[in-house]
Every structure is written in structure tokens, then in C-alpha cells.
Amino acid sequence: MDNLVKICGLSTPETLDAALSAGADLVGFVRFAKSPRHVGLDLGRQLSAQARGRAQCVVLLVDPDDEAVFEAVEALNPDLIQLHGHESPQRVAEIRSRAQLPVMKAFGIAEHSDLAALAPYAGKIDHILLDAKPPRDPGALPGGNGLSFDWRLLNGLDPKVSFMLSGGLTPDNVAEAIRLTRSKAVDVSTGVESGPGLKDPGKIEAFIRAARTAFAAQH
Numbered sequence: 001m002d003n004l005v006k007i008c009g010l011s012t013p014e015t016l017d018a019a020l021s022a023g024a025d026l027v028g029f030v031r032f033a034k035s036p037r038h039v040g041l042d043l044g045r046q047l048s049a050q051a052r053g054r055a056q057c058v059v060l061l062v063d064p065d066d067e068a069v070f071e072a073v074e075a076l077n078p079d080l081i082q083l084h085g086h087e088s089p090q091r092v093a094e095i096r097s098r099a100q101l102p103v104m105k106a107f108g109i110a111e112h113s114d115l116a117a118l119a120p121y122a123g124k125i126d127h128i129l130l131d132a133k134p135p136r137d138p139g140a141l142p143g144g145n146g147l148s149f150d151w152r153l154l155n156g157l158d159p160k161v162s163f164m165l166s167g168g169l170t171p172d173n174v175a176e177a178i179r180l181t182r183s184k185a186v187d188v189s190t191g192v193e194s195g196p197g198l199k200d201p202g203k204i205e206a207f208i209r210a211a212r213t214a215f216a217a218q219h
């Protein structure tokens with residue numbers, strides 16, 4: 001995962017086009033009914049076809065049963081499955097094997113000890129996504145909350161561990177986040193919106209530009 005930008009939670013052809021035109025490497029489609037970014041299967045099929053060949057398509061699922069995995073894979077034909085719930089290492093391995101697709105597992109980070117949760121997934125996942133923990137409110141979404149965590153917590157992470165950084169990133173703070181964490185991949189949703197679920201083409205472009213400049217400065 002080198003110098004990659006993922007725009008997550010795209011749900012209209014227009015904003016997807018904005019992300020693709022601005023050079024997003026990965027585009028994420030959320031399959032979670034309570035989310036303002038949720039895409040139905042027909043829309044997901046249409047959006048992933050629009051993105052095909054221009055960016056990697058990611059389908060985001062939360063504690064999916066086999067049927068939810070199957071229908072999402074069948075409709076969206078994604079390049080990658082992002083798991084954003086409480087999937088155990090064993091369940092992740094099952095999903096990866098049944099779908100025959102790479103998996104990126106999200107981990108919520110609030111304190112240094114949260115990084116210990118990564119170890120049991122070694123060899124069972126293809127990519128690591130480090131995100132803020134969701135608010136304790138029972139109605140809160142498992143992700144896409146626009147909250148960041150203390151990036152300095154990643155200082156103790158083995159430099160050989162490659163990860164995608166997410167959680168509260170914006171066009172204004174992504175350069176600092178990349179500089180501090182030396183992350184080679186970033187993911188954003190809320191920070192490129194003008195309201196819940198409403199992606200803003202200008203913010204998408206500004207985010208990608210800022211991330212690219214910061215990646216270039218790492219070398």
C-alpha cells in the first residue's frame with residue numbers, strides 16, 4: 001500500500017466521478033443500512049461499474065453474514081472487502097476464503113494498548129485500516145464519524161507494519177497526519193463532505209492534492 005488515497009462512502013455517480021477525476025486510488029462503497037452513505041445493490045453495481053479500471057473498488061461491510069458477503073460481491077464485484085465491525089480473526093479468514101478476495105480489517109484506536117488487537121489477525125488479513133474508535137453512543141456508526149485519534153500512538157508501531165490511516169482526516173490535516181505517522185495510505189469520508197453523506201467535489205480534490213504533496217515530501 002504505497003502512496004494511496006481512498007475516498008470512502010461515495011454514493012452518487014457525480015461525486016464518484018469527482019473522486020475518480022481527482023485521482024483517487026480506491027473508492028469505497030458502504031453497505032450498512034443505518035449509514036447515510038449506504039448504497040443498495042443496484043446502485044452499488046452501477047457505481048462499481050463506473051469506477052472499474054479507474055480505481056480499486058472497495059465494498060465496506062459490518063459483521064456481515066455469508067449472504068451479505070455473497071450479495072455484495074456478486075453485485076459490486078469489488079477488488080477489496082473492508083470489514084468495519086467486530087469480526088473475529090476466524091470470521092475474517094472465512095470471509096476472505098469464501099469471497100476469494102483480499103480483506104482490509106478496520107481497527108479502532110484510542111490508546112496504545114489497542115494496537116495489540118492487530119496481532120491475532122496476522123496472516124488472515126491483507127491490509128490494516130487504523131481508525132478512531134466510534135463514540136460510545138449505541139446509535140453511533142461503527143465508522144465514518146469524522147473523529148481522529150492521537151496519531152502519536154502509532155510511534156510504537158513496528159515500522160514494517162504497513163497500514164492505511166483513517167479517522168477524522170481532512171484536506172487541512174492530512175499532510176500533518178502523513179508526516180507524523182509516515183503512513184503510506186490514507187482514507188477519508190466525513191472530511192470531504194458538506195453534510196452527512198454529501199460528498200463535496202472541491203473537498204475531494206483538495207484532499208487528494210494535499211495527500212499527494214505530503215507523500216511526495218516523504219521521499
Ligand SMILES: O=C(O)c1ccccc1NCC(=O)[C@H](O)[C@H](O)COP(=O)(O)O
Binds near residue numbers: 147190191
Ligand atoms: O461511512 C459510514 O457510514 C460507515 C458506516 C459503518 C461503518 C464504517 C463506515 N465508514 C468507514 C469510513 O468511512 C472510513 O473507512 C473511516 O471510518 C474514516 O471515516 P471518517 O472519519 O469519516 O473520515
